[in-house]
Amino acid sequence: MTPDLSVEVGGLKLRGPVLAASGTFGYGTEVPLLERRALAGMVSKGIFLKPRAGTAPSRIVETPSGMLNAIGLQGPGVDALIRDYAPKWEAWDFPVLVNINGESASEYGEVAARLDGVPGVAGFEINISCPNVEQGGMYFGNDPRAAAAVTEAVRRRTKLPVWVKLTPMVSDIGVIARAVEGAGADALSAVNTFVGMSMDLHAYQPRLSFRTGGLSGPAIRPLAVHLAHQAARAVDIPVVGVGGIMRAEDALEFLVAGCRAVQVGTATFVNPNAIADVHDGIAEFMARKGFASLDELPRYLPRD
């Protein structure tokens, strides 16, 4: 018997629990070797209203079991996204959420308004957690009032599903989670990268030109599982777990920790077919354990 892996997350019916994480899948046109049957959905590279060049090189550096990146949300801007990518998405058999960004709450709202109703755009993931921009990004994500204000600004401009991607760089993720839930979010993505730094011992300066970068990969997985779990305990809306998932067992940890679905990111850089491998591994686990659907998977989610 093939287990039913479909899930409903924040207003979207998905054919499986594994999505492509923002910034690791481009606009969906750049990962030719992935078996897309397994892809439940995609979150686009983060977009601003206007084109952005991104940060100067060096932009990435490998660290133990992980990588630091400071890309700086390089992107073509919302008009080019509507012109060049949304028409392709419309023909695809999985939903595309656009990861939206702004330097102010009103810019987030403006981006959402421009994309609302564009065929091919199934929903939004609000990025209040990018560590690699000077204005906005993570700074909205570690203040509950600012996080709620951005969420409201987007919520007012669209009826499409609105997910909010949280930063791990907070002392209590539950506070932020509840704030954006109260402001109308349909789901949470937890978590974005951790801020890190690496020093060049020849040049005696940071190895990244932006000085700091976002740490991703297996190095952050236990931290991310904990934070996704904390977020899931704090809210009633679904949480999508993200952080260092390389294999099905990693994804299952997030699901057992209380997440409804997961996003795979850095793993795709290493293995272009990682999403399909994770999806198939979850199906195999479910079959082996005798679960007919993901609803039957036990969750560890005490409400104390």
Next chain:
Amino acid sequence: MFLTDAPLVERRQVARDMWVLGFAAPDIAASVKAGQFVNIGMRPGPLLRRPFSVYRAGDDRIEVLLKAVGVGTAQMLAMREGDVASCLGPLGRGFDLTLSAKTVSLVSGGLGVAPMPLAARDARAAGLQVTWVHGARTADELCSETEGDEVILATDDGSAGFAGTVVAAAPDADLVLACGPNRMLAAAAQRWPQAQVAVETYMGCGTGVCLGCAVPLTRGGYDRACTEGPVYVASDVDWPALPSHLSYAVSA
């Protein structure tokens, strides 16, 4: 683009600390063009793959050139025949040899010799007269394998061939293809603005997704060494803004 588990089938030393590894990878070998690269991953091993220009290709195998500069390359050098590495490729845009020309200079510094045997093969197939120009810091760091109708060697310390930089040693030609440390390529760009140069960058995915291998352009903005590159027209690159990472860099 192919993803294949490729067994090691060959290893030989070509200079002090510099080795050629051969992998059985028939699909990549049959389709790779000069200047393209493969992204090689090890399990267990470092998280990210490592990009390598394809040095030679044929008979169902590809060869890459490496020095042990870090954990990943040290691990590759410790492989035994039959051990498997994951090869993703061919990747990137290689040299353009369709331009009308009669002569080509292949100009390389140190490990920058990596794409040149394949470039020599493709240039000969295009009917070009090939001049091989290769430089290193000292004689024992020169790659012992050469190609082409004429061979010019250069060393910084004068221990073999021309005493000085490889850019100074090279003759003009209808086409100049260059690879080496970015500082050397910046010097090549001054002398031959139209040269085709293969740049070095840190790289994440190798397939155009992560935007980690940004190359600053003279017209502004960045593009991706893995996708629009790694070969550029020299004058298109904003050289002062492109870091040079290679610790084994020869001086330009």
